[in-house]
Amino acid sequence: MESFKASTYGDLKSPPSYPPDADFVLDGLTDKEFLFEKKKTDNYQDQLLIELIPIFRKYDFLPKSAFNSCCNRLLDHIYPKCIKPNAHMNYERKS
Numbered sequence: 001m002e003s004f005k006a007s008t009y010g011d012l013k014s015p016p017s018y019p020p021d022a023d024f025v026l027d028g029l030t031d032k033e034f035l036f037e038k039k040k041t042d043n044y045q046d047q048l049l050i051e052l053i054p055i056f057r058k059y060d061f062l063p064k065s066a067f068n069s070c071c072n073r074l075l076d077h078i079y080p081k082c083i084k085p086n087a088h089m090n091y092e093r094k095s
Contacts, residue, residue: 029037056067 059067
């Protein structure tokens with residue numbers, strides 16, 4: 001059995017210390033603003049999930065691959081992969 005030296009893996013680094021005050025700014029947002037935006041995003045995701053559950057339950061006899069395929073096709077249709085700049089300005093919704 002070989003014995004490993006402490007220098008084999010290097011020295012352990014201590015974690016960075018962050019200021020504990022609430023005015024810590026990251027990307028122009030304070031902690032409170034960041035958490036509020038995160039909560040708002042999470043609420044939208046939860047709301048979408050709640051609305052999608054009955055639809056998925058209605059078609060639960062289909063295999064999972066069919067759901068994945070349909071969801072991917074829908075997302076590709078709604079969010080095209082290559083969006084040209086100012087393309088939304090030229091787009092007119094047909095009613």
